[in-house]
Amino acid sequence: MDVKFSDSVKELIGERGLKIDDVIDIINTAESSNRKLNDGSKNLAKKRIGEVTIYAVYDDNGNVETAYSHRMVLGEIQKTTDEPDPTNWVCVSCNEKAVIGTVLMTYMGVTRSGPAVVCEKCGDAWIEEYLATKTIAAAEGLFEKKKA
Amino acid sequence: MGYEELFPPYDMEWHAHSTRRFANPFVDNKYDRVDVDPVMLSHAAVACGYTIRDFYEKPELGIHCLAHIYQLYDLLPVTHWFYASPWLADLGCKMVYKDTLPPIPESEILHEPGDVDALHVPSPEELYDGWTYSQYKRLYAYVQKNIPQTFVPISYGFDPVGEAAALCGVENFIMWTFVEQDAAHKLLEKFTQTAINGALCTAKDFGSAMLVVASVLANNDIFSDEAIREYSVKYMREYIDKSFRGGAGPQIFYHCCGNHETSYKEFQNLIWSPFTVLHIGYKGPEAFPSDLLVQEYGNKATCMGSVDTKLLINPNPKVVYDASAKQIIAGRDAPRGYILGTACECPPYSLPGNILAMTRAAKDYGTYGKW
Numbered sequence: 429m430d431v432k433f434s435d436s437v438k439e440l441i442g443e444r445g446l447k448i449d450d451v452i453d454i455i456n457t458a459e460s461s462n463r464k465l466n467d468g469s470k471n472l473a474k475k476r477i478g479e480v481t482i483y484a485v486y487d488d489n490g491n492v493e494t495a496y497s498h499r500m501v502l503g504e505i506q507k508t509t510d511e512p513d514p515t516n517w518v519c520v521s522c523n524e525k526a527v528i529g530t531v532l533m534t535y536m537g538v539t540r541s542g543p544a545v546v547c548e549k550c551g552d553a554w555i556e557e558y559l560a561t562k563t564i565a566a567a568e569g570l571f572e573k574k575k576a
Numbered sequence: 577m578g579y580e581e582l583f584p585p586y587d588m589e590w591h592a593h594s595t596r597r598f599a600n601p602f603v604d605n606k607y608d609r610v611d612v613d614p615v616m617l618s619h620a621a622v623a624c625g626y627t628i629r630d631f632y633e634k635p636e637l638g639i640h641c642l643a644h645i646y647q648l649y650d651l652l653p654v655t656h657w658f659y660a661s662p663w664l665a666d667l668g669c670k671m672v673y674k675d676t677l678p679p680i681p682e683s684e685i686l687h688e689p690g691d692v693d694a695l696h697v698p699s700p701e702e703l704y705d706g707w708t709y710s711q712y713k714r715l716y717a718y719v720q721k722n723i724p725q726t727f728v729p730i731s732y733g734f735d736p737v738g739e740a741a742a743l744c745g746v747e748n749f750i751m752w753t754f755v756e757q758d759a760a761h762k763l764l765e766k767f768t769q770t771a772i773n774g775a776l777c778t779a780k781d782f783g784s785a786m787l788v789v790a791s792v793l794a795n796n797d798i799f800s801d802e803a804i805r806e807y808s809v810k811y812m813r814e815y816i817d818k819s820f821r822g823g824a825g826p827q828i829f830y831h832c833c834g835n836h837e838t839s840y841k842e843f844q845n846l847i848w849s850p851f852t853v854l855h856i857g858y859k860g861p862e863a864f865p866s867d868l869l870v871q872e873y874g875n876k877a878t879c880m881g882s883v884d885t886k887l888l889i890n891p892n893p894k895v896v897y898d899a900s901a902k903q904i905i906a907g908r909d910a911p912r913g914y915i916l917g918t919a920c921e922c923p924p925y926s927l928p929g930n931i932l933a934m935t936r937a938a939k940d941y942g943t944y945g946k947w
Contacts, residue, residue: 500850508844508845509813509844509845510844511845528847530876536603538603538850540602540850540851541875541877542848542849543847543848558820558821562779562784563820563823563825563849564826566783566784566826567825567849567851570602570826570827570850574602574605
């Protein structure tokens with residue numbers, strides 16, 4: 429896939445301390461493995477690179493809309509709600525509707541629970557941008573402060 | 577003279593110790609002992625010689641009393657201030673101050689199910705300078721200036737069912753849940769969205785916001801498990817989800833006081849964050865057993881156990897000590913930490929000897945490495 433970035437997206441990626449090459453790698457890996465979410469118009473792909481999980485949101489023509497990251501390591505899905513909230517995302521690998529679920533999250537040796545978009549069939553989990561850049565980022569900051 | 581001049585200097589040595597202890601349940605530390613949080617509000621003002629009304633009418637005084645009294649009882653290093661009816665004034669209620677109660681609405685403002693349609697949900701911009709959030713702006717500015725080490729930005733959705741009922745009358749609301757269900761849901765939706773907009777104000781100002789949301793009126797003394805799921809848990813969930821989307825969180829305090837004899841299982845349907853505390857008040861007439869709390873929720877949240885609040889006004893600290901010890905022993909091995917609380921707010925005229933009995937039990941039975 430020919431991955432393309434607007435100037436504003438390049439700037440955003442830089443501000444978030446991410447590398448363009450990593451984002452390209454994530455998209456190419458997702459396209460070759462089909463391990464991604466799709467909502468009919470855009471894709472959400474992710475890859476753990478070093479100490480961070482990096483996400484890319486892009487359309488079928490390779491235009492990158494945004495990229496972001498978190499440091500927590502996502503683990504198993506936890507069974508919580510009996511009636512999970514649906515999302516617009518479909519797990520492409522499983523052709524299964526993804527839902528809002530709960531997953532284990534580990535950071536600095538501490539494992540807790542947190543919300544994520546999950547595929548209940550394959551057990552994979554993704555964090556959406558609003559959570560990664562705000563709530564989860566704040567949680568990582570709190571872990572660092574409380575562990576200090 | 578500012579309220580800060582009424583208090584001696586805050587004990588920073590105690591604060592450092594308490595802060596390290598307070599981190600225990602959230603990051604798997606084992607420092608000192610299990611924490612005690614008797615859900616203190618106006619008791620702090622009473623203990624400093626002021627009144628219940630002072631606590632609510634003068635938030636800066638109230639929160640400074642809390643910071644001061646927490647040191648006396650060796651409690652938490654963080655402060656909070658609130659009353660049980662946030663956002664109602666912004667929705668049109670006239671709030672009145674009482675000598676022995678938090679501020680309450682003078683009367684209900686919705687009388688018929690059709691009135692709900694006309695209820696205006698204030699936008700975040702409207703709320704920002706409204707009755708409720710203006711108090712928090714003033715209060716948080718005071719805390720940041722005078723006792724900044726205790727500051728946590730908190731936003732209160734509190735009890736969506738209770739607030740909805742306050743807007744239309746408790747009897748009306750309960751009846752609507754049977755015969756006017758659309759109106760009941762619409763009212764809950766409107767209150768919840770207002771509370772979410774309030775949380776967004778806090779998140780905008782401070783970059784995060786601990787979220788406090790409750791299921792109090794929605795308990796098994798009044799509602800079935802199914803009704804609690806439909807009318808309470810659903811909106812608690814919506815409050816957290818939409819507040820997170822606006823940058824609030826990551827801390828959540830779920831306060832489920834009242835009798836949750838069988839409805840405690842419904843809280844499985846809530847949203848969990850890495851910093852969640854779940855507190856359940858009663859199972860039938862008894863304080864909710866900590867072993868059951870840990871069994872059901874210990875792998876999802878920090879568990880906050882309960883000592884029956886009624887015990888705190890009886891002149892018998894040994895009974896409080898024994899009840900505290902029993903709960904601590906049952907809860908202290910919770911995988912994500914345990915806090916000893918009271919089933920609901922400790923009464924304003926709680927006897928100091930009884931609160932001291934709780935911390936003494938925490939030392940005797942909750943000191944890490946001693947069991």
